[in-house]
Amino acid sequence: MGSLARVRPSATALLLIYTQKKQFISQLSGEWYFQEAAHRLDTEILFMRYPQKFFGIGNKKPESIEESYSSQILRFEIKGLTTVAKSVQAGLTVYFEDRRLSDISPTGLLGTGTIPGSTNGITSGGGPLAYYDTRDNIFAPTRGSYYQLSVVVHDKPFGSDYQFSKTVINLREYLSVGDDQVLALQWYGFFIGGSAPFHKLAELGGQNQMRGYYEGRYRDKNYIASQVEFRMPLFWRIGFVAFAGMGDVAQDISQFNLRDIKPSYGFGFRYFFNIQERLNLRLDFGFGNGSGGMYIGPQESF
Numbered sequence: 001m002g003s004l005a006r007v008r009p010s011a012t013a014l015l016l017i018y019t020q021k022k023q024f025i026s027q028l029s030g031e032w033y034f035q036e037a038a039h040r041l042d043t044e045i046l047f048m049r050y051p052q053k054f055f056g057i058g059n060k061k062p063e064s065i066e067e068s069y070s071s072q073i074l075r076f077e078i079k080g081l082t083t084v085a086k087s088v089q090a091g092l093t094v095y096f097e098d099r100r101l102s103d104i105s106p107t108g109l110l111g112t113g114t115i116p117g118s119t120n121g122i123t124s125g126g127g128p129l130a131y132y133d134t135r136d137n138i139f140a141p142t143r144g145s146y147y148q149l150s151v152v153v154h155d156k157p158f159g160s161d162y163q164f165s166k167t168v169i170n171l172r173e174y175l176s177v178g179d180d181q182v183l184a185l186q187w188y189g190f191f192i193g194g195s196a197p198f199h200k201l202a203e204l205g206g207q208n209q210m211r212g213y214y215e216g217r218y219r220d221k222n223y224i225a226s227q228v229e230f231r232m233p234l235f236w237r238i239g240f241v242a243f244a245g246m247g248d249v250a251q252d253i254s255q256f257n258l259r260d261i262k263p264s265y266g267f268g269f270r271y272f273f274n275i276q277e278r279l280n281l282r283l284d285f286g287f288g289n290g291s292g293g294m295y296i297g298p299q300e301s302f
Contacts, residue, residue: 009033009138013298023050023070039085040089042079048072052216056109057198057251059218063290067108071199072100079129090130095152096159097123099199117197121161121198125154127183139299140231140270140278142182154196158299164194172302182231186302191253192221202249207295208302210247210264211286214293220249224256227264229301239270239280242302264288268295 017023023249025030025048032041049072055061074097081091081271104110110118129150137143148170154160169189177183202223205213209225226248233239245264251254265271268284284295293300 001100009074017222021184022251024048033195038083040079040081040091042081044077046073046075047261048150051103053214054108054139054198055209055217055219057115057176057194057201057220058251059204059262060131061218063217065109067105068108069101069105069108069110070104071102072102072258075099081129081131087134090128092126093129093150093152094126095124095154100278108189116162116195117199121197122159123154123197123200124158124160125152126158127152127165133205135174137278140272140280141184141300142180142184143174143176145174146170147174154194154200160199162200164192164196164200165238166196166200167193178232180233184229184231184300184302185225187194188224188247190223194242204247204249204262207284207293207297208219208260208289210242210245212264212287212292212302213262214290214291217291218249220251222251222253222256223247227302229272230248233302234269237275239272240268241282241284243267243284243286262289266292270300 010032010268015025015027017025027046029044048068051068054067054069056065066116068216076096079091079093081089084090099120107127110113113119132145132147133144150168152166155163173185175183192201200282201219203208203216204218204223208216209227225245227243227245229241229243231239231241243266246261248256259263264286266284266286270282270284270292272278272280282300286293286295
């Protein structure tokens with residue numbers, strides 16, 4: 001493997017979305033590397049006011065109970081890491097979020113006020129995190145590994161209105177299986193201890209994992225998922241991917257059951273607008289149990 005500095009370009013991204021209904025998302029994120037990638041600083045600043053959906057808590061809630069609401073969110077997150085061994089970085093993360101809910105149906109589940117997080121509140125905390133990273137490229141790896149472990153504690157000393165912990169395990173492997181062909185694998189675990197607001201529970205679905213489900217279609221205290229993706233070039237700067245995955249949520253780890261596992265599968269296309277850095281735009285079509293979605297965005301899903 002090459003040096004970390006060669007595969008670690010600093011990057012900053014700005015996302016702005018505004019609709020005619022005065023809904024908007026403004027996000028500024030960045031990854032900065034210092035002293036030949038010996039130190040790393042990740043930041044995110046987010047302000048949004050956008051409609052969302054809630055389907056209750058659990059892995060068997062019917063789509064018929066769907067209710068809509070709007071969130072106004074101000075979020076800051078900072079992760080600082082330093083190299084502690086070859087390919088290993090460790091550090092701390094600090095998190096702050098002020099969330100205010102509106103447009104809640106008085107006859108819905110959130111309207112009862114009994115679900116944690118259904119009223120305005122602050123979620124803040126911090127904790128340790130560590131990365132093991134041997135990828136040959138951070139945007140579209142062709143070989144190597146990426147392992148992440150983080151534990152964030154939210155509690156009153158941090159100014160949080162909620163007391164809970166969040167543990168995330170993210171394991172990825174990238175295998176070169178032919179001429180510019182890659183097999184990417186991921187196992188992901190998300191575990192909550194304590195009483196978290198509903199919007200901080202593990203959420204199944206979205207544009208990166210379990211594509212084909214609305215993000216939050218199923219949510220609970222624990223979430224496990226795995227996926228595999230085959231990536232190959234087609235012609236010019238165009239690439240093709242096919243993917244499949246499975247996952248589920250549960251209130252307790254002991255309650256995970258193979259009979260309840262949800263499938264995810266689909267395909268997509270890639271356009272490499274910067275071949276040297278392997279920067280691309282992706283268009284994915286994902287499918288699940290009676291649902292589907294189209295996803296457009298920068299970089300690979302994982």
